[in-house]
Amino acid sequence: MLINAAPDLPQQIRQSGALHPHSGTRGSPIKSVMLTGAEIDQIAGLLSLREREPFTLIATAATLDALASNPIFGALAPELVERRVASLAEPLQLPGGLQAELFATPGKVPLYLESSTAEAGSDSNVGIEIAAGGARIAYVPGAAAVTPAMIERLARADVVLFDGTLFRDDEMIATGTGTKTGRRMGHMPIEGEDGSLAALASIAARRIFVHVNNTNPILVAGSPERSYVEQRGWEVAEDGLEIVL
Amino acid sequence: MLINAAPDLPQQIRQSGALHPHSGTRGSPIKSVMLTGAEIDQIAGLLSLREREPFTLIATAATLDALASNPIFGALAPELVERRVASLAEPLQLPGGLQAELFATPGKVPLYLESSTAEAGSDSNVGIEIAAGGARIAYVPGAAAVTPAMIERLARADVVLFDGTLFRDDEMIATGTGTKTGRRMGHMPIEGEDGSLAALASIAARRIFVHVNNTNPILVAGSPERSYVEQRGWEVAEDGLEIVL
Numbered sequence: 001m002l003i004n005a006a007p008d009l010p011q012q013i014r015q016s017g018a019l020h021p022h023s024g025t026r027g028s029p030i031k032s033v034m035l036t037g038a039e040i041d042q043i044a045g046l047l048s049l050r051e052r053e054p055f056t057l058i059a060t061a062a063t064l065d066a067l068a069s070n071p072i073f074g075a076l077a078p079e080l081v082e083r084r085v086a087s088l089a090e091p092l093q094l095p096g097g098l099q100a101e102l103f104a105t106p107g108k109v110p111l112y113l114e115s116s117t118a119e120a121g122s123d124s125n126v127g128i129e130i131a132a133g134g135a136r137i138a139y140v141p142g143a144a145a146v147t148p149a150m151i152e153r154l155a156r157a158d159v160v161l162f163d164g165t166l167f168r169d170d171e172m173i174a175t176g177t178g179t180k181t182g183r184r185m186g187h188m189p190i191e192g193e194d195g196s197l198a199a200l201a202s203i204a205a206r207r208i209f210v211h212v213n214n215t216n217p218i219l220v221a222g223s224p225e226r227s228y229v230e231q232r233g234w235e236v237a238e239d240g241l242e243i244v245l
Numbered sequence: 246m247l248i249n250a251a252p253d254l255p256q257q258i259r260q261s262g263a264l265h266p267h268s269g270t271r272g273s274p275i276k277s278v279m280l281t282g283a284e285i286d287q288i289a290g291l292l293s294l295r296e297r298e299p300f301t302l303i304a305t306a307a308t309l310d311a312l313a314s315n316p317i318f319g320a321l322a323p324e325l326v327e328r329r330v331a332s333l334a335e336p337l338q339l340p341g342g343l344q345a346e347l348f349a350t351p352g353k354v355p356l357y358l359e360s361s362t363a364e365a366g367s368d369s370n371v372g373i374e375i376a377a378g379g380a381r382i383a384y385v386p387g388a389a390a391v392t393p394a395m396i397e398r399l400a401r402a403d404v405v406l407f408d409g410t411l412f413r414d415d416e417m418i419a420t421g422t423g424t425k426t427g428r429r430m431g432h433m434p435i436e437g438e439d440g441s442l443a444a445l446a447s448i449a450a451r452r453i454f455v456h457v458n459n460t461n462p463i464l465v466a467g468s469p470e471r472s473y474v475e476q477r478g479w480e481v482a483e484d485g486l487e488i489v490l
Contacts, residue, residue, distance in 0.1 A: 040320055044292045047285050052423065070315040074357040075285055112319040178297065 038066030060123035164209025283311030305368035409454025
């Protein structure tokens with residue numbers, strides 16, 4: 001998750017160009033990057049941020065360890081890209097007046113570490129809560145289950161971005177794209193009595209599915225599954241989505 | 246470099262859909278991937294090919310070792326993605342009637358391995374020569390210099406795709422985007438008496454600059470530098486470029 005600027009950034013700062021690339025050939029407005037895990041789709045984008053522009057990389061010890069075990073991420077030069085270890089539920093102050101906390105979320109270690117000695121600790125897969133100017137957003141792109149502590153945290157958010165990987169737990173098997181269930185991959189399904197729709201039915205926040213797999217029929221506008229989640233108050237994220245709090 | 250299909254593929258095979266994604270949700274027509282080195286821009290794209298589709302990954306021992314030192318590339322499941330070690334100047338038979346050879350090219354180890362014990366061997370950075378149906382193409386995206394052996398190989402090609410990273414050796418320094426010369430990064434400049442224009446002036450092949458850095462003024466249509474290389478018979482590659490042999 002890229003933290004570009006505070007959602008409550010004053011208009012004069014927006015107009016100053018603070019959200020646009022700095023002057024110079026390769027300037028970037030990105031000040032901080034927070035990671036929710038070390039799965040490929042969570043970290044591969046870092047390789048596109050390696051052009052010697054400074055930022056702070058914030059993640060749990062487990063995630064930073066996974067990065068450090070891959071020499072390729074040494075391309076994020078340590079003298080420019082500060083690694084900051086975040087503990088769970090530790091309040092973090094970010095540029096632009098943002099506050100953030102990482103919180104425990106059931107999940108698993110990245111696939112490419114499954115055969116290693118790495119074990120899924122409570123900090124292998126996390127969610128992020130971001131607050132600014134009295135508004136809160138929760139970002140949970142991967143969740144194998146919803147815990148009571150998560151419910152408590154999500155209930156106070158204005159917007160929840162939640163794991164929408166699969167509609168059905170056996171979807172990868174049914175479509176011939178894989179041999180594992182969603183839960184085996186660390187992702188709870190949307191449907192069913194132990195799916196995310198049921199688990200988060202009590203949340204008042206604006207709720208948006210993210211991390212949607214290309215087998216998930218909610219991606220298809222007008223599909224029965226899309227209607228099903230929309231009727232229950234959910235949205236489906238799309239490229240370029242902007243959220244105003 | 247992705248090898249999709251032979252340039253001399255019969256028309257009936259083209260029309261059969263062999264160049265299009267297979268049936269199924271995630272089919273890919275890619276049969277083989279050859280690497281010229283393990284720098285990030287040469288290998289990061291592999292992470293987008295990890296959806297459990299089979300292909301053969303062909304590279305030198307140095308490059309495959311660099312990949313293996315990064316657990317993240319374990320996502321290319323060994324039971325689906327065969328690693329094939331290629332020696333320099335060893336003729337390789339590829340699907341579609343293609344023949345290929347990797348050849349020594351002066352260069353260096355990837356930046357992220359510079360501080361390790363890895364030393365630049367003759368197989369850290371290579372070029373590729375591909376032949377099919379009597380036509381030849383040479384692909385040299387990174388070259389610190391041109392050797393007599395390279396001249397001999399490039400002279401027999403119909404098309405040469407060559408390292409166009411920088412126009413001037415001090416370009417990164419002059420534009421404030423870096424502190425190193427091109428040669429320090431393993432890339433000879435285009436201009437100058439020891440640049441690529443001079444080194445390859447005797448080659449009769451169609452010549453196209455690739456791997457062009459965003460500081461290189463040949464990217465700007467109508468610039469003096471673009472005119473300079475075009476007047477000397479060179480083209481500048483662009484996204485979507487197709488070459489018919």
